[in-house]
Amino acid sequence: MTRQPDQLLQVRNLSKSFVGVKALDQVQLDLKKGEVHAVMGENGAGKSTFMKILMGLLSPDSGEIWLESEILKNADVNETLKRGISMIHQEMLVVPELTVAQNIFLGREKTNWLPFWLDDAHSNAQAEAILQQMGVDIAPTTLLKHLSVAEMQMVEIAKAISNNAKVIIMDEPTSAISDKEVATLFKIIKDLKQQGVGILYISHKMDEIFQISDTITVLRDGQYIGTKPASDLDQPTLISMMVGREITNLFPEIVPSKDDVVLSVKQLTRQGVFSDITFEVRKGEVLGLAGLMGAGRTEVARAIFGLDRYDSGEIQLNGQTVRVQSPAEAIALGIGYVSEDRKGLGFIPAMTIQDNITLSSLPQHAKAGWVMTDSEATVATRMMQNLRIKATGAAQKVSHLSGGNQQKVVIAKVLQAAPDVVILDEPTRGIDIGAKFEIYKLINDLTAQGIAVVMISSELPEILGLSHRILVLSKGKQTALLSTTEATQDMIMKFAMQ
């Protein structure tokens, strides 16, 4: 093999198969010092598999990986970490019962003069410094389980960049954080570039890719499609490389909503989390919920859905006051919720796609407690087609799906329960551009059917492109209710930071 001296990482003819799936087929990659190299592809294209192999978490079937002048053979994570590769994982790999500092330094603990004796004071101080530098306000002694998904993501970032690595892999680092944190991350990336660190960057957010990447490699269905300098590409070309077809006009046209109020929330308060939240959503309307990380949007959604209690206020559904005590009641009343915490609240990993899709609506597919599998199969197949879920079949386990496809399964499940109002919490998190387009269309279809939609999203273009009205939350209080015609990104940000 020919190796160039300035290459940090070189990958040649890497292949990997799972049972029934060829996840990677003869993939190539070159990463230079100080380069941000984006790896692009649809959900299930093989990006995460690729990165896990580089990290030593999976072993390839064939192919070679060179780190500078040395070949990496059968290296496990322990070794790759020592050799200077670190990774931000797509499916947050944190230890919930350990503190922030303990997570950041996991595997390379600070010790005193005895090499096995922990020096927690030292690691707390260091963690504090790193977090401060990143502009994140989390105490290093907080337990990870007490953080929001977004905060966990920031801890993962801190962990990866504090390793003094030569190569940092970032697998969808921004899927769970809002613009403010994204900006912080990009600043960090710039600094790292300057220090000669090579970065492999994966994201489904197109504008990010063009903002920071130098080079782009595209995968499609495990095949290597090509590598180009970012400056040679524009969004439509990139998308057609990824998808194999063209997608224009990402956001469908907004159809005006009806007048009937479906969900009405009055002065909803949960002490210390959010207070006096008041809004209504009408038939066929999309209400966007914008705000920064930690603004309390998820908490409001959880309270409405019966996952958390609320202290005061009132919720009305179709004009009736309801007191929702559990998700079971919420679903029965016609409320659906797609959580931002896909892994925790979204699906049952060991169950099949079909069983997951019908889980919230199982009584519809049952007679006298007896499940009618045929009826389930029909629905599951239809949903898989509608949402373009990429899988070997409805009987595939959800744990074996790529992140984006898992998200689609969750959405399918919630829609199957035929809700009057759906709360979508970061619905396109980790979803590829093609699928995003499909989900936007789907949201449009929902509203056309008269379903009311509450959409929480940290992607402002998404909020602006789909909502009829936008509610902005900041630190648990609502600061603005804007109509889409008057709203702009800057305006929303202003209210969100208030």
Next chain:
Amino acid sequence: GQGSSDNKEANGGKKMKIGVTMLSMQNEFIVKVSDEIEKKAQEMGVELIVVDAERSALKQVEQVESFIAQKVDAIIMNPCEVEASSPAVTKALAAKIPIVNVNSETSAAPTAFVGSDDVESARIAMNYIAEKLGGKGNILMMHGYMGQAAQIKREQGAREIFQKNPNLKLLAHQTAEWDRAKAMSLMENWIQSYGANVNAVFAQNDEMGMGAVNALTAAGRKDKVIVVSIDAIPDALQAVKKGTLNATVFQNAQQQGANALETAVKIVKGEKFEKQTLIPFQLVTKENVETFLK
């Protein structure tokens, strides 16, 4: 021997208090001994603290430690193990509290002993088998829980008889852990492999004997196989009467219990007492079963 009379004065006018630790209150025979102790205690106006060692020598030692801390006047112990329960005796004696072993022995000598020798019970049972078979035949033996004092001693007694009768062949021996259901399964499996070759079964307790009888009856082989066991629990006596169990060995719970308490009281009061009271076993067969079925 002689007891100390200090306790009597120390006790003043208060009721005499005796701590009792029993091998296992899940064993019918032991429960009976314990009941007899309590009956006698009520008769004699003695206060009892009865605890269950659940077959654990460690627990038993701890219970005796606890009795010592509570300053009981005397201790009655139904030892779990010969050796392992000995520290209890040593500790009690060191604390100047008299201790009476009931039913079985420890290697450390207690103030007094009331009971029987497990080795003898097995000799009696096996002798009956030897006699019935004319000193010749194939025998299966069911052990109790391996390593426990009663199992060891009953095996020892049985082996003595095998030695004396070279034509008695021990076909196989396994543990059924004193348990009727386990014994039944074991017997079923044995019937598969030894079938018509078996002449007799010696089970180290009645529970297992009853299990063997059940399995043999179900297989239609009971009339061809002699089953003998030990303890004379009511079920076994009924079975002997019916003729399904050929014989059992009676251990006198009533005498053991009552005698143990009487001895303990004598010691505390400083009266004269027997250092060792051996209560004989009796073979129970169809001929004499009525006398035990009161």
Next chain:
Amino acid sequence: MNTILARSKNLGQYGIFGAFVVICLGLAVINPQFMTVSNWTIIITQVSINALLAFGVTFVIITGGIDLSLGSMVAVTGVVAASLAHPDTYPVIVPIGVGVLSGVAMGALNGLVITKSKVPPFIVTLGMMTIGRGLALILSKGRPISNLSDSFNFIGGGSVLGIPFPILILVVFFILCTLLLKKTVLGRYIYAVGGNEQAATASGIRVNKVKMAVYTLCGGLAGLAGILLTARITTGQPNAGAGFELDAIAAAIIGGTSTSGGTGTMTGTLIGALLIGVISNGLDLLNVTSYYQQVVMGAIIIGAVVLDSWNQKK
């Protein structure tokens, strides 16, 4: 022939099936007595009690729980049933019904405490194990309850068309439990709760009700097992069933049910129970001395599961 092959391949998914076949073949070669109809009748009869318990605890383990009180429930229900089963008192349905119900009640109590208090199932059912043992002793005054009616004893010792009654019960409940787990809404929910409890809640499943159901079911099956045992040994024994819980849990896990919840099948559990029964029968047939029996038993069980896990990797 083809369908048989296909079917046995299908069985391969149930954890331990391959190892089970290997062990059976080995025993058949060493001892020809092993492969007789009469010996298998005995094995399956002996296995029936453990299998019933294992079915019950499979439901529980799939939800991510555990039940250590099985053995004590067997004792309580056995004692309760026996005390109502003397000849010429009640019709046989009474001891059976009340026996099973007492199991149901104890199971429901387990479920209630577990769902209401969030105390780990290990502690609740361990406590219930102790309580149950005490109850059985109190109810029976520490003495076996014998002199049971013939119709009651028939449950444990009788045969229908030459098939021992315990085997019939085993087959019926194997089918019922399989259907419940695979074909009903409750069965689906059981898997969901064990697979991801939070996600199950968020999907609108009333997790506590599902847990109540499995512990109650497990108690009911333990009640049935207790009655079977009592009828088999024709006595209600207060100290019966000690340690049964470990055998039952072992059968479930050997059969592929994961203690972390979410996976498991009744077929796997049945094979697990049969495996334990076959090894125990085989060791007796081969007359392995009792000390070594334990060593061999432990080693074979570990070995079988190791074999199986290698097999699955391929």
Next chain:
Amino acid sequence: MNTILARSKNLGQYGIFGAFVVICLGLAVINPQFMTVSNWTIIITQVSINALLAFGVTFVIITGGIDLSLGSMVAVTGVVAASLAHPDTYPVIVPIGVGVLSGVAMGALNGLVITKSKVPPFIVTLGMMTIGRGLALILSKGRPISNLSDSFNFIGGGSVLGIPFPILILVVFFILCTLLLKKTVLGRYIYAVGGNEQAATASGIRVNKVKMAVYTLCGGLAGLAGILLTARITTGQPNAGAGFELDAIAAAIIGGTSTSGGTGTMTGTLIGALLIGVISNGLDLLNVTSYYQQVVMGAIIIGAVVLDSWNQKK
């Protein structure tokens, strides 16, 4: 006074502490004998064996595993130590050393099978439970081994400055285990492996090595417990330790260690073990009849943990 309050508040985090205090106060009121120094000396001495086992299994449970072979390891190490501890043979360090090492070896074997084969710890250690029991019987030929040297028996029955030796061992190992868990890199890895095995792997932690370490450690502590037991009853008893595993696991879980892994403290485990010891002692002191003792024991343990879980909600 303030610092005492603050400290006891701090202890409150260790699961069951509140319930423990309540139970102790209750017993003290009912029976003045309970709060004497002599009684507490007895309680703590009695608790020491279970506590050592519980410390070991706490490590294991924090990693998300389980060890059911504790009781058998106690028997094997006890028998091994006893057979080397006759007077005028070896110096006392030999039986102690070889005894502990035999525990270490069995623990390491557990760890080896668990890490190499991916067979669930429940099955591996259940198999080892049976194997170990057989081994203890084989090694001792089924008979207790007695006539041990005074210096060996001192471990179980001697005192230093009026403090029974088992209590000293308990205190030393409590401190060592706490430090290991809280202050060393290995301790941190133990939490990480149990908290999220995948995350631990991805952080470069060699998960298998950590698991090997905890099972080996657990075996070593079981070995120590076996020696303590043997010295206490001055006999190597092949059937000793049956059921000890459940008490030890119960102590750990009562003390707040979660069976799903990732959480637990040695202080909690110690309080759990003390709680069990205190209840058992108290029931004997109050002369509760033995059948009812079991019922009350089970109920109090469940009750204490329920109380604790309510407490934590607030």
